Amino acid sequence: MSTTNCSFLIIVLVLAISSSFCTIFALEDYKKGSVNTTVHVINGLPKSSDSVNVRCSSKHTDLGMYTLKEGEEYKWVAEEKAVYFCDAIWGARFFASWHAFQPKRDLVHSGGGSVFWLVKKDGFFLSWDNSTWVKKSTWETE
Ligand SMILES: *[C@@H]1O[C@H](CO)[C@@H](O)[C@H](O)[C@H]1NC(C)=O
């Protein structure tokens, strides 16, 4: 075998090995079932309303408390193929809990891209395109 052939063989081998490593990593991702869907929670409450305290989590992830001011948008990424729910407290009287990301419901419609929630006085509205809204949940009082 000539030297040229041998270097060629080495290059092919290196490529083959690195591509199988990549395949293994891709498989790991697939097993973890990562989805990376961006969830937008938009505050559409009336002007000069109190802020809303939102806390979103899944079984394995707690995204912590976020204070959502009037007109503001809270964005986070659902990384696991799991249900994420959010709790919200508005002022001293209103509270709510809703499924912000639900793989079965959202992955087909959003194509894995984005899920939008509009928070209004009369409830929580879901959209996958940021323009058509469907009411899914309401505020509760004690
Ligand atoms: C999701 O994000 C993680 C971390 O950035 C990345 O490793 C993974 O490949 C992504 N998965 C998808 C399906 O985009």
Ligand SMILES: *[C@@H]1O[C@H](CO)[C@@H](O)[C@H](O)[C@H]1NC(C)=O
């Ligand atoms: C969603 O729509 C609102 C109002 O039309 C716009 O201000 C906002 O930028 C949009 N957000 C995204 C992420 O497209």
